[in-house]
Amino acid sequence: MFIDDFKAGLKRIAPIIISASPFGVLFGAVAVQHGMSIGEAVLMSGVVYAGASQLVGVNLFDQHLPAWVVILSILAVNFRHILYSAAIARHIERLNPWQKAINFFLLTDPHYAEIERQAHSGQPVTFGWVLGLGIGLYIPWMVLTYAGCVLGAFIGDPKSIGLDVLLPIYFLGLVMGFRKRPNWLPVVIASSLASMAAVTFVGSPWHVSIGAVAGIIVAALMPLPAGTHSEIEEG
Amino acid sequence: METLFRPEMLLIILGGAVATYLTRIGGYLLIKRFKTIPPRVEAGLNAVPAAVLTTLVAPAALTGGPETAIALVVSLVAGLRVSGLTLIVIGWAVAMALRHFVL
Numbered sequence A: 001m002f003i004d005d006f007k008a009g010l011k012r013i014a015p016i017i018i019s020a021s022p023f024g025v026l027f028g029a030v031a032v033q034h035g036m037s038i039g040e041a042v043l044m045s046g047v048v049y050a051g052a053s054q055l056v057g058v059n060l061f062d063q064h065l066p067a068w069v070v071i072l073s074i075l076a077v078n079f080r081h082i083l084y085s086a087a088i089a090r091h092i093e094r095l096n097p098w099q100k101a102i103n104f105f106l107l108t109d110p111h112y113a114e115i116e117r118q119a120h121s122g123q124p125v126t127f128g129w130v131l132g133l134g135i136g137l138y139i140p141w142m143v144l145t146y147a148g149c150v151l152g153a154f155i156g157d158p159k160s161i162g163l164d165v166l167l168p169i170y171f172l173g174l175v176m177g178f179r180k181r182p183n184w185l186p187v188v189i190a191s192s193l194a195s196m197a198a199v200t201f202v203g204s205p206w207h208v209s210i211g212a213v214a215g216i217i218v219a220a221l222m223p224l225p226a227g228t229h230s231e232i233e234e235g
Numbered sequence B: 001m002e003t004l005f006r007p008e009m010l011l012i013i014l015g016g017a018v019a020t021y022l023t024r025i026g027g028y029l030l031i032k033r034f035k036t037i038p039p040r041v042e043a044g045l046n047a048v049p050a051a052v053l054t055t056l057v058a059p060a061a062l063t064g065g066p067e068t069a070i071a072l073v074v075s076l077v078a079g080l081r082v083s084g085l086t087l088i089v090i091g092w093a094v095a096m097a098l099r100h101f102v103l
Helices: A002-033 A038-047 A051-061 A067-077 A080-091 A097-105 A109-120 A127-152 A163-177 A184-201 A206-221 B007-034 B039-055 B058-063 B066-078 B084-102
Strands: none
Touching (some): A002 A038, A002 A051, A002 A109, A002 A127, A002 A163, A002 B084, A038 A051, A038 A127, A051 A067, A051 B007, A067 A206, A067 B007, A080 B007, A080 B039, A097 B007, A109 A127, A109 A163, A163 B039, A163 B066, A163 B084, A184 A206, A184 B039, A206 B039, A206 B058, B039 B058, B058 B066, B066 B084
8 A cells, every 4th residue: 555655656756857867967067066075965965955946055155155145045945845835735634744744855846746736636645655756756866966976077068068958948847837727827927027027136046036926926816716715724 | 076074065055954844844834823725825825836936937038148048938839739858858959059059
């Protein structure tokens, strides 16, 4: 039962390992190029385990800023997890508190997306399933980081092989995957404009939180469909 | 290559890890306090993934140079038909072709 669920979770995440692998390698390569040791880079992948924020952290560390500024920037990039963990609360009622704590440690963009998909398709979100889903990406992430560190020593200019464009295109694909959701177009327009304005006038990494909040406010202010009520309101 | 752990780097890594875990569990703890989700809050929550991920895309069109902007527009159109790794390969190929042969 547990092992079947675990395998089902692994199967779900397997294609995502392929699309995440360039980013694990990218982080390892960039980390080494910014003066991190292999041990430090793999440790960061193991305890932070959030690609975009790891890349931001490495970039800022290189600029010799105080530690709290770098940590705050990592927090800003990862702020979206607060909203993910609130959104999946209604889907993980089968898990006990320890299982929930472990599940939250493994919470990433694709982990969140797969839990939403599992719940919306009416299938149970069990501990075995979320563990397979999470471990299935966690272990490869550290292995890929290590591979990237080793490769990083050989890459001259990451731009010449186009490493820098992979990340935004990957995120664009994820955004397109949500296009059937209500309010998708106004949200994407609001977040695009706000994040572009913020990156120009406020600076990175605040464009992430500012742009996200703009889109969320637009969604909250849009007219509600008739007869809307919350799924957990009765519970 | 060094495999040592320097104190200032460890502080950033472990501090970043604690900050990240707080974001991962924080939303759950907040939502459990309020029990019910008002419809407008739920509409906001449903918009979270698209809103946040958009902010990791749109600014790159401004800061990544013209080839990145063009590759993103092509990917936006291609994203209506394909997804995942196929989309990444298309966008990457456009950016690389422009970077090395056109611009």
